[in-house]
Amino acid sequence: MKKILAPLLLAAALSACTSVAKIEGDQVVNEKLAVHVSDAWNKVDDPWEADPYDTWTREGLPLDHLRFWGGVREGQPLMTKPMVFLRNDDQKERRIPTFRAGLPPEKLVSLFEELYSTAGAVTVTRVDPATFAGQKAVRFEFTVTRRIDDLTMRGVGWVTVKRSPVYGDELYAATFVAPKLSFFERMLPLAEAVVRTAKIKTPSHRM
Numbered sequence: 001m002k003k004i005l006a007p008l009l010l011a012a013a014l015s016a017c018t019s020v021a022k023i024e025g026d027q028v029v030n031e032k033l034a035v036h037v038s039d040a041w042n043k044v045d046d047p048w049e050a051d052p053y054d055t056w057t058r059e060g061l062p063l064d065h066l067r068f069w070g071g072v073r074e075g076q077p078l079m080t081k082p083m084v085f086l087r088n089d090d091q092k093e094r095r096i097p098t099f100r101a102g103l104p105p106e107k108l109v110s111l112f113e114e115l116y117s118t119a120g121a122v123t124v125t126r127v128d129p130a131t132f133a134g135q136k137a138v139r140f141e142f143t144v145t146r147r148i149d150d151l152t153m154r155g156v157g158w159v160t161v162k163r164s165p166v167y168g169d170e171l172y173a174a175t176f177v178a179p180k181l182s183f184f185e186r187m188l189p190l191a192e193a194v195v196r197t198a199k200i201k202t203p204s205h206r207m
Contacts, residue, residue, distance in 0.1 A: 021043050022040055023040070029068045032200060033068055033069075033133060033198060033200060038194075040058075041194070052079070053068055054070075055067050062146075064176075064178035065178075066195075067176075068173070069171060071167075072170060073099070077096040077098045078112070097114040101161075106127070109159065112159065116142065116175075120144050120145045121147075127139070132160045132198060138159055140157050153178065154177070156175070156176050166203075
């Protein structure tokens with residue numbers, strides 16, 4: 001019963017301060033990463049937080065989420081300060097993963113390992129070369145055993161870095177996470193279909 005009630009209580013807490021809107025068609029993340037949605041996803045917005053990513057879901061938080069980062073600059077964090085209820089009271093406050101120029105692929109993956117560790121124990125199970133948003137990238141797989149309810153989540157991510165003539169190296173990424181049993185395998189093709197459409201927008205030059 002505890003495993004069932006905990007996610008519902010978390011969802012209730014989140015819904016009190018978030019808005020959810022159905023999205024379809026062309027979408028742009030941070031004015032830099034364009035993606036196309038052919039099947040309905042729901043965008044989650046929190047007016048009290050300014051996370052540097054967009055969060056989408058199909059079945060609702062905290063069951064699944066698809067996140068996109070568009071153009072995270074040198075020295076910028078990949079997330080805002082973790083909420084207190086994501087960690088035990090006796091734990092030290094976790095460091096916020098921050099993008100630094102020149103990071104090798106394994107260190108880029110470590111940023112997301114650190115990010116998801118705010119929710120529970122993370123294990124990276126696979127790292128492979130890939131393509132994301134038209135760039136050479138890294139694709140990684142991982143599991144998260146959520147601290148709040150001991151539910152095992154399975155995740156996949158893509159991360160790449162592209163140099164901007166104005167801002168230097170910028171990070172672009174996507175992650176998809178869902179419960180390991182049933183949900184992940186069923187929903188992964190839907191998430192991958194969106195990820196494959198990702199393109200880095202060419203900056204417009206004004207006279």
